[in-house]
Structure formats: C-alpha cells, structure tokens
Amino acid sequence: MRTIQGKFHRESQSKAEDLEHRRMMNHALNQSEIAFQNGKQQFQNLDKAKEDAQSVKEKATIHLDRYLLEFEDRFTKNGGKVIWARDGKEALEAVWKICAEKKAKKIVKSKSMVTEEIHLNAFLQKKDIEVIETDLGEYIQQLSEEPPYHIVAPSIHKSKEEVAQLFHEKLGVRPHLGPEELTMVARRQLRTEFQEADIGITGVNFLLSDIGGVAITENEGNARMVTAFPNTHIAITGIEKVLPSAKDLELFWPLLATHGSGQKVTVYNSIFTGPKHRNETDGPEDMYVILLDNGRTNILSDPEMRESLHCIRCGACLNVCPVYKNIGGHTYNTVYGGPIGSVITPHLSGMKEYGHLSHASSLCGACTEVCPVKINLHELLLKNRRKSVEQKNTFRLEKFSWYIWKRSMLSRRMLNTANGNTKERMFRYLFKKSWGENRAIPTFPKKSFNEQWKERNSKIEK
Amino acid sequence: MNQLHAKENIIEKIKQGLNRSGKNDSSHEVGLQSIYFNVNDLESVDQFITENSLLGVQVYRCKNDNEFIEAFRNVSKSKAWKSVVCVNPGLKKRLGSPIIYDRGAMYSMDAVITECEYFVARTGTVVMSSAQPSGRVLPVYSPVHVIVGHENQMVNSISEALEDIKRQYLKEYPSALYFLTGVSSTGDIEKTLVKGVHGPKEVYIFLIED
Ligand code: SF4
Numbered sequence: 001m002r003t004i005q006g007k008f009h010r011e012s013q014s015k016a017e018d019l020e021h022r023r024m025m026n027h028a029l030n031q032s033e034i035a036f037q038n039g040k041q042q043f044q045n046l047d048k049a050k051e052d053a054q055s056v057k058e059k060a061t062i063h064l065d066r067y068l069l070e071f072e073d074r075f076t077k078n079g080g081k082v083i084w085a086r087d088g089k090e091a092l093e094a095v096w097k098i099c100a101e102k103k104a105k106k107i108v109k110s111k112s113m114v115t116e117e118i119h120l121n122a123f124l125q126k127k128d129i130e131v132i133e134t135d136l137g138e139y140i141q142q143l144s145e146e147p148p149y150h151i152v153a154p155s156i157h158k159s160k161e162e163v164a165q166l167f168h169e170k171l172g173v174r175p176h177l178g179p180e181e182l183t184m185v186a187r188r189q190l191r192t193e194f195q196e197a198d199i200g201i202t203g204v205n206f207l208l209s210d211i212g213g214v215a216i217t218e219n220e221g222n223a224r225m226v227t228a229f230p231n232t233h234i235a236i237t238g239i240e241k242v243l244p245s246a247k248d249l250e251l252f253w254p255l256l257a258t259h260g261s262g263q264k265v266t267v268y269n270s271i272f273t274g275p276k277h278r279n280e281t282d283g284p285e286d287m288y289v290i291l292l293d294n295g296r297t298n299i300l301s302d303p304e305m306r307e308s309l310h311c312i313r314c315g316a317c318l319n320v321c322p323v324y325k326n327i328g329g330h331t332y333n334t335v336y337g338g339p340i341g342s343v344i345t346p347h348l349s350g351m352k353e354y355g356h357l358s359h360a361s362s363l364c365g366a367c368t369e370v371c372p373v374k375i376n377l378h379e380l381l382l383k384n385r386r387k388s389v390e391q392k393n394t395f396r397l398e399k400f401s402w403y404i405w406k407r408s409m410l411s412r413r414m415l416n417t418a419n420g421n422t423k424e425r426m427f428r429y430l431f432k433k434s435w436g437e438n439r440a441i442p443t444f445p446k447k448s449f450n451e452q453w454k455e456r457n458s459k460i461e462k
Numbered sequence: 463m464n465q466l467h468a469k470e471n472i473i474e475k476i477k478q479g480l481n482r483s484g485k486n487d488s489s490h491e492v493g494l495q496s497i498y499f500n501v502n503d504l505e506s507v508d509q510f511i512t513e514n515s516l517l518g519v520q521v522y523r524c525k526n527d528n529e530f531i532e533a534f535r536n537v538s539k540s541k542a543w544k545s546v547v548c549v550n551p552g553l554k555k556r557l558g559s560p561i562i563y564d565r566g567a568m569y570s571m572d573a574v575i576t577e578c579e580y581f582v583a584r585t586g587t588v589v590m591s592s593a594q595p596s597g598r599v600l601p602v603y604s605p606v607h608v609i610v611g612h613e614n615q616m617v618n619s620i621s622e623a624l625e626d627i628k629r630q631y632l633k634e635y636p637s638a639l640y641f642l643t644g645v646s647s648t649g650d651i652e653k654t655l656v657k658g659v660h661g662p663k664e665v666y667i668f669l670i671e672d
Contacts, residue, residue, distance in 0.1 A: 024652075031653040042499055049498040065476040078637070084469040136659055137650035153650065160652045179651040183659055190660065211635055221602050221646040221661025227638065228598035239472065247621040251498060253641075254585075261649070264513075265585045268661065269641040277637050281549075281597030287637075293472045301479030 004333060005356040011331040012360070021157065025325050028156045032319045035262025036370075042254060042264050053255055054374040057310035060242040064300070067209040067242045068291065074212025078274030080287045088118035091292050095120065095201070095234060098288060099129055102232055104198035108190075110216070110223035111135040112203025113151050113313060114236050114292060117335045117348075120201070131201075132193045134222035136186050143170045149329035151336060152260050152315030157328060190222070200226035200284070204237035205312070206252060207289075210245040213273040214289060217256060217266045224268055233272070233284040239291050240309040246271065252312065255372040259314035295348040304383050308343050310373040317367035317377055323360050332357065339367035339377045346384055355388030499584065506583035506616050507669065513586025514667065517644035518657070521667045527556065530610060530668050534575070535559060537608075537666060543572040546608070549595045550577050553610065565600070573606035579630075580623045581616045581669075587643045588667065589623045593636035601640075607662040612670045 015021055043049055060067055072082045085091035099107075107129055109115065121131045121142075133142040137154035141147065144166050148154030155163070160179050168175040173185050202223055206215040214235050216223045227233050243252060249269070257263040276283030299305050318324045318338030329337040334345045334354065342357035358381045367377040504512060511521045522537070524530040538546060538561060545563050548554045553575065554562055563571070576596040580589040588609050592598050601607055617623050620641065627635065646661030657663050 028653055031649075044500045045498060052498075062480060062482070064480070065473050068476075069473070078635075084465060084472055086468050086471055090464075090468060134660070135650075136648045140650065155650055158651075160654070163651050179654040180656050182651055183648060183656040187659055213635065213639075219646070220648050220659040222659070224598070224602040224640070225660055228602060239476075246624050249624075250619055250621045253620065254499070263643075265587065265641070265643050267642070267644050267647060269643075271635075271639040272637065273635045273639075274637050276592070277634075280592050280637060281595060283592055283598045283637055291472070293475070297472065297475035297479050300476060301481075 004353050008331060008333060008356060008360070011333075012327040015328045015331050016326045020159075021328060022326075024157050024159060025328065028153070029319050029325055032153075032262065036258065036316065036319070037262075039258035039262035039264060042258065049251060049255060050372055050374050053251055053372060054310065056243065056248050056251070057312075057373050058307075060244055061240070061300070061306060061309055063244075064239065064242060067244060068207075068239060071207055071209040071212055071242065071289075072291075074209070075274065075289060076212070078212050079277075080212070080274040080289060083288060083290045085290055085292045085294070087294050088292070091118050091236060091290050091294070092120065092123045094288075094290055095124070095236075096127060098232065098234060099124070099127070099199065102198055104129060104232075106130045106132070106193070106197045107199045107201055108132050108134050108193055108197040108226050108230065109138075109200070110202045110218065110226045111138050111154070112201070112236060113148075113335065114203055114238055115201065116147060117294065118236075118292070120236075132190070132197070134190050134193070134226060135218070136183060136220060136222075139186055139190070140166065143167070147330070147335070149337075150315060150318055151313055151338070151341075152318075190225075194222075194225040194229045197226075197230045199232045199234060200230040201234045201236065202226055204235050204241050204289070205256065206243045206249065207237055207241045207291075208243055208246045208249075208271065210247075211271075211273060213246065213271045215243075215246075215249060215253075216270050216272065217253065217260075217268070218270075219261065219263075219267040221268055224270060227270070227272060228283065231285050233275070233287045234290065235272070235288070236290045236292060238296055239293055240296050240311075256312055256314050259316040259370070259372045299344065299347045302347070305343075305347060305380060307375050308340070308347075308380055310375055311340050311344075312373060313340075314372055316370045316372065320366040320370050322362055322364065322366070327360070332360075339381070340375070343375075343377060343380045343384065346388065351384075351388055351391055355384065355391065358382075358384035358388060506618060507613055510581055510583045510586050510616060510669075513584070514644075517586055519586070519644060519665045519667060521669055524668055524670050526672055527670060530670050531556060534608070534610075534668060538573070541572070541606075543606075545571050546573045546575055547571045547600065547604065548575045549600065551595070553577060568600060568603060571604055573608055574600050574604035575608040575610065576601055578609050578611045578615065579627060581611060582620060582623055582641070583616055583618055585620075585643055587620070587641050589627070590640045590642065591627065591636035592638035593631060598638055601642075602661045604662055605658070606664045606666070607642075608666045608668070610668040610670070612672070 040046055083094045124131045133139045140155040140163055150156045163182055164177045167173050167182055202216055204214045205217045253265050253269050257266045275285055275287040299309055317340050321338050324338040332341055334341050346354040361381045363378050365378045514521045522533045524533055545567050546561050547567050548562050549565055578588050578590050645657050645665050646659050647657050648659040649655055
C-alpha cells in the first residue's frame with residue numbers, strides 16, 4: 001500500500017490505537033465542547049442566527065464576482081493594493097516580488113490556513129527569508145517542524161510536558177516549565193521579532209466588500225503586533241471569504257467565536273482597511289491583499305459542492321467528529337482536516353488522491369448539526385463518495401468502511417447517543433455497495449446493549 | 463499583464479461557474495441583531511460592567527473628571543506603576559501626575575492609558591482606532607492597558623459602532639479598527655487559559671458619567 005489512501009488507512013489504525021493520543025484528544029475536545037455549550041448561551045435563537053448566516057454567505061457566493069470587484073475598488077481607494085492569484089504558485093510569486101522590492105529579511109506571521117495551503121513558509125525559507133509564526137500554537141508547531149493539527153487549535157495534540165521539552169530543547173529554557181511560564185517565554189521571544197520584522201503576513205477571516213477591508217479575529221494579540229510594527233502588511237485570503245457588508249460582522253463575529261472557542265466574541269476583532277493614513281501615528285506604509293483562487297472556482301462551478309465555500313473555518317466540525325478524534329489531524333495528510341477538509345480536499349487536490357477521505361466518516365451528522373453556516377457536511381461527503389465511485393476509486397473501501405464502523409461502535413458515547421435508526425442508516429450508507437442487493441440490512445434495537453443493560457440492572461436493584 | 467490575466471481569468475471562471483442565467487438567489491434579507499441574542503433588563507452601562515467582570519476586567523464608574531483622576535491615581539499607586547505612557551494631549555494634561563510619560567518611554571512602560579472611540583454594551587467591548595493618537599502599537603505592546611471614556615460613548619451593537627465611526631470620520635474609515643473584548647489570552651497549551659500572551663495582561667476601564 002504505497003498510495004496516499006494506503007498510508008491513510010495505516011495511520012488511522014495506529015492513531016486510533018494510541019492511548020496517549022486518545023487521552024489528549026478526549027481532554028481537548030471535551031474542553032471545546034464545554035466551552036461551546038457555554039458560549040452558545042448568548043443566542044436566543046441560534047438556529048435563526050445560523051439560517052441568516054447561511055443566507056448571507058449564499059448571497060456572497062452567488063454574487064462573488066461583484067463583491068470581489070467591489071472589494072478591490074474600495075480597498076484600492078483606501079490606498080491598498082490588490083493582487084489576484086489563480087493558484088498557489090502565483091500567490092507565492094507575488095509575495096516574493098514584494099519581499100524583493102522591500103529587501104525583506106525577516107517576516108512575522110499570524111495564523112493563516114491559506115498560507116499553509118500554498119506552503120508559504122517552505123517557499124520563503126528557500127529564498128533565505130526568515131519566517132516566524134507568532135500565534136502560540138503555530139509557534140509550537142513551527143518549533144517542532146510539524147504542520148498544524150487542527151485548523152483553529154494547531155497544537156491541540158501536544159501535552160504540556162511535550163511543549164515544555166520542546167521549548168527546553170529548541171529555546172534553551174529550563175525544562176519542565178508549566179503552561180503559564182511557557183507562554184511567557186514565547187511572549188518574550190516574539191516581542192523582538194515583531195519589532196525587527198520587515199513584513200507582517202496575516203490570513204483573513206472576512207473580506208468586507210462594502211468598506212474594502214479585511215477582518216481578522218484572534219485572542220492573543222499577535223495579529224495586532226504583526227500589523228502594527230512591520231512596514232508592510234500582506235494579507236492572503238481565499239476568494240470565498242467575502243461578506244457583503246461590515247455590518248454582517250454583528251452576526252458573524254459572535255458565531256465564529258462561539259463555534260471556534262466558546263466565547264461571546266473573540267478578544268481581538270480587528271478591521272484593516274488599508275495602509276497607515278498620512279495623519280495616523282503608526283502602521284504599515286503598504287498593505288496588500290492577495291486574493292487566491294487555487295481551485296475554489298472549481299468548487300463554485302459544481303452546484304452540489306458550492307455550499308462548502310460558505311465555511312468560516314471555525315473548526316467546530318472537527319471538534320465534534322468521532323473520526324477526527326480517533327485518527328487525529330495529521331492522518332488526513334491534507335491542509336484542512338476533519339469533515340470540512342474531507343469535503344473540499346478532493347476538489348482542491350484531486351479526487352483520485354483524496355477521494356478516500358469521504359469514506360472516513362461515520363455519517364453520524366454531528367458535523368452538519370454543529371456548523372454555524374449550516375453546510376450539509378455529511379451529505380456532501382456522500383456526494384463525494386458517489387463522485388469518487390463514478391471515477392472508480394473504490395479500492396479497499398469496503399475494508400475501510402468496516403473499520404470506521406468498528407471505531408464508532410467502540411466509542412461508548414456515540415453508541416449511546418445514536419439510536420437504532422441512526423445505526424441502521426449509517427450501516428446502509430457505509431455498506432450500500434458492498435453489502436450486496438440480496439443480503440438484508442441488519443436491524444438495530446432502539447437502545448444500545450449498554451443502555452439496555454443499565455436499565456435492566458437498575459430495575460433489578462429497585 | 464499577468465496580473466490582469468489572473469483577475470480576468472478568476473472573474474470569468476466565477477461567472478461561468480455560477481451560470482446565473484436569470485436565476486434569482488435564494489438568500490433572504492437578514493433581520494436585526496436583537497433577534498439573535500438573549501436580552502436582559504440591565505441598563506447598557508450595567509450590562510457593560512457585568513460583561514467585563516466575567517472577562518476579568520475591572521471597570522471603575524466615576525461621576526466626573528475629578529473622581530476619575532483620583533481613582534486612577536489610587537489604582538496606579540496600588541499597582542506601583544512607575545511609568546504610564548499617555549499620548550492624548552488633553553488627557554495627559556488632566557492627569558499631570560509625575561508617572562505620566564510620552565511615547566519615548568514605551569519600551570519600559572508599566573502601563574498605557576488611552577481614550578477610546580466607543581463601548582459596546584452587549585459584549586463588554588472597547589472600540590479603538592488607528593486614528594487616535596495612541597495608534598496601533600502602543601495599546602497592544604503595553605503590559606497593562608488603561609482605557610478612559612464617557613458613558614455617552616456607549617452603543618448597543620457592533621454595527622452601531624461602525625455606523626458612528628463612519629459618520630465621525632466623514633465616510634473614510636481609519637486604517638485600523640479594533641474591537642477589544644477582555645484580556646489577551648491563549649488556550650494553546652492543553653487548553654489551559656493563560657492571560658497576556660502578546661497583548662496586555664491586565665485591562666482597566668474608567669467610565670465617566672458626564
Ligand atoms: S464547515 Fe462549518 S463547522 Fe466546519 S469549519 Fe467550516 S464553518 Fe466551521
């Protein structure tokens with residue numbers, strides 16, 4: 001098994017059996033769940049909020065060309081520069097051109113999945129430019145030379161002991177420091193970097209077309225630093241991040257915060273509309289926004305898949321996914337992991353190479369249920385399956401479906417929350433093809449064995 | 463040249479991909495924010511204070527300017543601040559105490575004191591902008607951020623704040639707008655909450671009644 005798919009199956013298995021990994025993921029994802037339940041209290045009618053958010057994103061997508069041009073127009077009037085990039089290569093070239101112009105030696109970055117997508121850091125390092133990640137989680141990942149494990153919480157899989165050991169080895173600080181001390185080490189270390197850097201690179205959470213601005217959400221303050229000290233600010237974004245109006249933030253900031261980190265709103269929500277004005281105290285002399293396509297227009301042209309462009313990268317679907325929890329972020333071997341990653345990656349990077357990801361799902365629907373913009377994730381996974389089968393990429397799929405089945409059934413919580421109907425539905429989906437026409441699909445009792453057992457026992461005790 | 467191609471190309475692909483031929487979009491007009499969020503019967507100032515206490519931010523309510531100056535001196539004394547940077551000329555004059563310095567002291571400052579654009583009651587948010595003399599660097603670089611403002615700067619929502627800023631700056635937005643809610647924090651190491659990662663570890667707000 002030399003294929004990406006083969007590697008995926010092997011690593012899924014070994015991760016699922018790794019007890020330490022399970023302990024870390026359980027702990028982290030439980031914390032996320034508690035925070036989410038708490039954060040969502042701010043909504044009187046969360047479903048209505050999600051429906052409206054979905055509608056806003058629909059409007060943004062259906063008029064994407066108009067909104068992008070409007071953004072360009074306004075942002076240019078504000079003194080910023082817009083660069084269009086068809087693919088990763090064009091985006092990298094654009095960044096490099098700016099670096100050369102500014103004779104940049106050092107770049108500080110805030111968290112951005114798009115720059116992961118185009119492999120910006122590796123590219124710049126080859127050009128002899130030092131790139132420093134400044135989000136604590138990304139900084140940890142950069143020190144340990146690993147890609148992020150989660151789109152919102154990059155180092156979610158690392159124990160504090162591991163981070164302490166990493167800082168000790170790479171930064172020469174005392175061993176066995178606790179989370180607080182480790183954070184202060186990063187704070188000290190990065191303060192000088194912010195001041196010395198020639199360019200700051202950020203991602204974008206929302207492109208605001210009516211005011212020609214970019215909105216950036218964070219809790220730490222590193223994105224504020226990155227956009228305050230260096231003389232040049234480059235924001236790189238996928239073209240799908242559009243919101244028609246800055247007023248939409250009223251809804252989207254709380255939705256993103258609640259689903260991403262369980263807060264009402266994130267600590268720092270910033271809007272950048274361009275470079276420093278003449279009468280302002282400080283800020284970059286130049287600001288660029290790079291609008292990246294890189295396969296997004298392919299997704300757009302497929303009416304079935306289009307809604308996946310509504311994603312606001314909150315990470316909630318990863319947090320609730322039993323598959324993600326079991327196999328972890330790196331096993332996907334993609335930039336975007338979890339349900340949304342399995343949905344979009346085949347369309348961005350090839351159905352042949354990544355079609356198998358749509359089988360890495362128990363189709364329990366938890367992702368769809370949690371998504372703040374109501375993307376029908378598990379349906380889209382099914383559609384991907386169909387597309388992948390149509391392209392005859394079904395090698396070893398049955399085996400893998402069994403495996404996913406087994407993993408899900410071994411998870412007690414899932415087993416009890418999914419009633420007989422869900423199990424039947426799931427079974428049908430997973431084995432639709434391989435079970436064969438002539439075998440009857442087994443039926444499942446309404447309650448799990450474990451629940452029945454508990455009930456009986458409690459009756460006996462009474 | 464290449465750039466022009468890229469732009470035309472992307473726009474063309476979007477148009478073709480959407481294949482809109484007369485189809486109306488299914489999106490509906492979205493309503494007012496009040497329907498999304500839970501409301502309570504707190505006055506907006508009380509709501510603002512309550513939110514901030516949940517966020518670990520102390521809000522001092524002062525009747526007038528004199529009361530504010532006295533309260534500020536008390537806090538700075540109890541915190542043993544030796545240098546507080548202030549770059550708002552009016553504010554600097556009002557404070558006039560020996561610990562107030564200008565921007566030059568920023569690399570050794572204990573705190574910065576700034577004014578703000580608005581307060582947002584529902585979320586306990588402080589709105590600032592790059593058009594204020596404090597700019598971009600000072601408020602985030604300082605280990606402690608002290609904010610002073612008047613109760614009439616209180617608005618109910620984010621979009622209200624955006625509207626007001628637009629009016630105030632005659633339709634040209636400052637290059638940076640900040641919505642600050644609580645204290646710089648991270649949960650990146652085992653989801654343990656640690657305060658003061660890159661931005662201020664402590665925030666104090668003085669709210670003057672008139
Ligand atoms: S698909 Fe939905 S839940 Fe998943 S990251 Fe995107 S917005 Fe969040």
